[in-house]
Amino acid sequence: MDVWCAIRTYPKHATELGNPIPTEPVFFLKPSSSVVDFGTIDSCGGDVHHEIELVLKLGDNMEPTHMALGLDLTKRSIQDHLKEKSLP
Template sequence: MASGLSRFVELGRKIVCVGRNYSEHAAELGNKVPTEPVIFLKPTTSYLKEGNAITFPHGSDNLHHEVELGVVIGKPGFQIRESTAMEHIGGYTLALDMTARDIQDKMKKKGLPWTLAKGFDSSCPIGSFIPPDKIPDPHDIEIWLKVNDAMKQQGNTKNMIFKVPFLISFISQFMTLETGDLILTGTPSGVGPVSPGDVITCGLTGLATMTFTVNK
């Protein structure tokens, strides 16, 4: 199954994202720390593989980086119990949740969904598939991001507000998680803008790195 899941970009039918899952990140954007997960979706057309450029979406001049641990679903399920949730993990990946902050802020002020700010083409750059045996504990991984070699984000997944088994269980109370689906588990503090020509490098220490350029 793991070998087949290396094609999760083609197999998966949805990208389920968790917002504000690190308290310091919630605070830096002026948001309250959530009491239950904040969930939104990206379409699979937002996937971007290395070798391709991140592109600003239409109407945006304020594009932000957010580095995240991605969880690839290996076994489908609905209303999964938290106690068995880890059995549904097929692997992991490194991902970016690129966010058009100006569009998001405008939508938030109007009480409207964030879809256009989060789901545009190239908004979900991803790295290679990481087999589950390479990450025995997803809650103790250093995660970091640099822009033009300057460190911008550096955190650890142990600081997630909601842990991976809880997220899988919570999401699956509402929607079936299918083989190849991706869950983005949130970003640590330090998010900020990128400009055309910038180079983003990010990683899960000892596990994965990836690099993308930014175009207008």
């Protein structure tokens, strides 16, 4: 399963994080292991932030076949470290 993500789709949040707002959609991939069942997340402590995401499953014709809400948990210290290296 491929997990495609679009970044900075909410301009106010991008501004809060000090990120530029892209003029075109920007996508990146997450490993399928990043999708876990409810209750299987280990506590990693620290500065974990949450975001609610729209999740779409696309069929062979690239039309949405399923929709759901997703919970994106991000450890900001790791994200900030990766951003210093120009990674998403």
